[in-house]
Amino acid sequence: MIKTILTRALNVVLRKPIRLWAISLLYSFLNGVFGFLCGITIPGLGISVSLLLSVGMTMVFLHGYRGEQPRAVQLFDAFKDWGTIKRTLCGMGWMALWIFLWALIPIVGIVFAIIRSYEYRLTPYILVNEPDVKPTEAIKVSKERTNGYKTSMFLTDLIPVAAVCLVVLILALLGMIPKAGVAFYVILVIFLILAGLILPLFYGLIKSAYYEEITHPTMSATGKEMKICPNCGEYVEADSVFCPKCGQRIYEAPADALEADAARPAEEEGDKE
Numbered sequence: 001m002i003k004t005i006l007t008r009a010l011n012v013v014l015r016k017p018i019r020l021w022a023i024s025l026l027y028s029f030l031n032g033v034f035g036f037l038c039g040i041t042i043p044g045l046g047i048s049v050s051l052l053l054s055v056g057m058t059m060v061f062l063h064g065y066r067g068e069q070p071r072a073v074q075l076f077d078a079f080k081d082w083g084t085i086k087r088t089l090c091g092m093g094w095m096a097l098w099i100f101l102w103a104l105i106p107i108v109g110i111v112f113a114i115i116r117s118y119e120y121r122l123t124p125y126i127l128v129n130e131p132d133v134k135p136t137e138a139i140k141v142s143k144e145r146t147n148g149y150k151t152s153m154f155l156t157d158l159i160p161v162a163a164v165c166l167v168v169l170i171l172a173l174l175g176m177i178p179k180a181g182v183a184f185y186v187i188l189v190i191f192l193i194l195a196g197l198i199l200p201l202f203y204g205l206i207k208s209a210y211y212e213e214i215t216h217p218t219m220s221a222t223g224k225e226m227k228i229c230p231n232c233g234e235y236v237e238a239d240s241v242f243c244p245k246c247g248q249r250i251y252e253a254p255a256d257a258l259e260a261d262a263a264r265p266a267e268e269e270g271d272k273e
Helices: 002-015 017-039 043-065 072-079 082-103 109-119 123-129 135-145 150-174 181-215 255-272
Strands: 225-228 235-237
Touching: 002 017, 002 043, 002 150, 002 181, 017 043, 017 072, 017 181, 043 072, 043 082, 043 123, 043 181, 072 082, 072 123, 082 109, 082 123, 082 135, 109 135, 109 150, 123 135, 123 181, 150 181
Parallel strands: none
Antiparallel strands: 225 235
């Protein structure tokens, strides 16, 4: 699953780098302007606008990951109407509050806060795309969906940073070569600039990828919905209880279905007798 998501996110960045970068620059500009203007007048309003714009930026990345054309207007998806504004602020505020409370735990609080941030990562997408879910229930729904995926999400976040650090280390060592080393230092500077521009886009797409892959399964050639196994990354039918490749439980089957499966061997024995 990690390889699939990283590959797809990278393909999107390579196809639409200028557009995504331009929209992210506009987002940063608007965030800074509204934050400054509201901060010196009504501080709470500045925070609210920042939250709404951040949710809008996640929608830009989601549209991009889906193969659609990212548009600047998508930055304002959370500003559609007063109901959407209230819903988004309530849900995002509720999420931030719980992460903050977990962080207050002595010594291990930061660890729990990081874990919760991964569990609640789907919250902004749920708030905008799933109006039937109550704002305060969005973090609960996100937690349920990310169950079994947190390690995968953490590794997906870690790999790009590790790759950049490795390249920087290699170029820095090559830069120590007499005379020729200057060229490698120039390459290093260019690489750091490119990484600084691309990594934020890449991470935005990665976050959107997990919402899309977990919430909206891919359709198989036979027309059946497919999900990605959180353990091995194999595509399996969405109604499968276990992954046929690694045996990972995909979802908890209803109790009556499990009872029926358990009773079937006994019935078959009875029929044989």
